[in-house]
Amino acid sequence: xxxxxxxxxxxxxxxxxxxxxxxxxxxxxxxxxxxxxxxxxxxxxxxxxxxxxxxxxxxxxxxxxxxxxxxxxxxxxxxxxxxxxxxxxxxxxxxxxxxxxxxxxxxxxxxxxxxxxxxxxxxxxxxxxxxxxxxxxxxxxxxxxxxxxxxxxxxxxxxxxxxxxxxxxxxxxxxxxxxxxxxxxxxxxxxxxxxxxxxxxxxxxxxxxxxxxxxxxxxxxxxxxxxxxxxxxxxxxxxxxxxxxxxxxxxxxxxxxxxxxxxxxxxxxxxxxxxxxxxxxxxxxxxxxxxxxxxxx
Ligand code: NAD
Numbered sequence: 001x002x003x004x005x006x007x008x009x010x011x012x013x014x015x016x017x018x019x020x021x022x023x024x025x026x027x028x029x030x031x032x033x034x035x036x037x038x039x040x041x042x043x044x045x046x047x048x049x050x051x052x053x054x055x056x057x058x059x060x061x062x063x064x065x066x067x068x069x070x071x072x073x074x075x076x077x078x079x080x081x082x083x084x085x086x087x088x089x090x091x092x093x094x095x096x097x098x099x100x101x102x103x104x105x106x107x108x109x110x111x112x113x114x115x116x117x118x119x120x121x122x123x124x125x126x127x128x129x130x131x132x133x134x135x136x137x138x139x140x141x142x143x144x145x146x147x148x149x150x151x152x153x154x155x156x157x158x159x160x161x162x163x164x165x166x167x168x169x170x171x172x173x174x175x176x177x178x179x180x181x182x183x184x185x186x187x188x189x190x191x192x193x194x195x196x197x198x199x200x201x202x203x204x205x206x207x208x209x210x211x212x213x214x215x216x217x218x219x220x221x222x223x224x225x226x227x228x229x230x231x232x233x234x235x236x237x238x239x240x241x242x243x244x245x246x247x248x249x250x251x252x253x254x255x256x257x258x259x260x261x262x263x264x265x266x267x268x269x270x271x272x273x274x275x276x277x278x279x280x281x282x283x284x285x286x287x288x289x290x291x292x293x294x295x296x297x
Contacts, residue, residue, distance in 0.1 A: 002170055003027060006083040008076060008100060009090035010041035013117055016145025017087055019045045020174050022069040030072050031079035038072045045070070048146055076100065080108040087139055089117040092242060097121055098129045105130035113163055115139035119239065120190055120246040123156035123183045133158035137167055140187065153180040154187050185250025190243050197240055198259055200228035204295065205261040211279045211295045229279040233272035241266045
């Protein structure tokens, strides 16, 4: 029975994951190496609950009780020692995740399920550094976590059926819709999404159309809520590049090679919405969609 959930990483995804578990009555320990990041995350979670109150989907009392369910820690060892489930949502870096999983495996109780929210790193590889590979699984939430319904569950090579069922049932308990896939590069979500984003960037690079035209065709023509270039900005262009490299390395197929324009933009520090500029420009508090100067006609 899962009651205590430790979430590692208090960034974009970690604070959303902590939010939904706390809202659904779980005791959450949110862990980050950065104390200031933990403070920011708690403030952010509070704001997101306020949005839900404004929409009438939760009450003030529910917000208070959910916030009371969250405690914080700056080290993994103490943060996971009472966990029934750990959900790792730290920075997308293979070596970092392997180190974190070795630590979790040492300090989490026997029987604790170890999940990763990774977008693309092999669950089988992560599981192999632990002494409980059958208890390791991918639990891939979508951004923003409180809003998006899907949880992509990824079975590693050794994941036990009972663990998959527990995580699938748990996702439903959180009001999400689980979908189980196997552990191959990019799983399903990013294996299909990233080539589409890459092709949109190639279309821009080759001068087939401009930023707004590409996004408008996909929004109005395919009923996508946002165009692929804007979506890439929201995911983070650095993240898109690293996922494409995982696909390219994992399949050895040149069709996944990242567009040189994407590589250049990441080298130039244009990482998308999180640092103010990608295909579009972002300024705090503004909801206007402004094409970056580099792509204006
Ligand atoms: P982020 O950069 O916003 O947050 C990562 C956090 O991890 C930071 O606060 C950092 O301080 C913390 N961290 C780094 N090393 C740590 C350690 N050793 N121990 C504890 N905390 C540590 O990243 P994010 O966008 O939230 O992504 C987190 C994970 O979720 C990644 O694996 C990413 O691929 C995945 N993901 C991201 C999205 C998205 O849209 N951003 C969507 C689905 C999945």
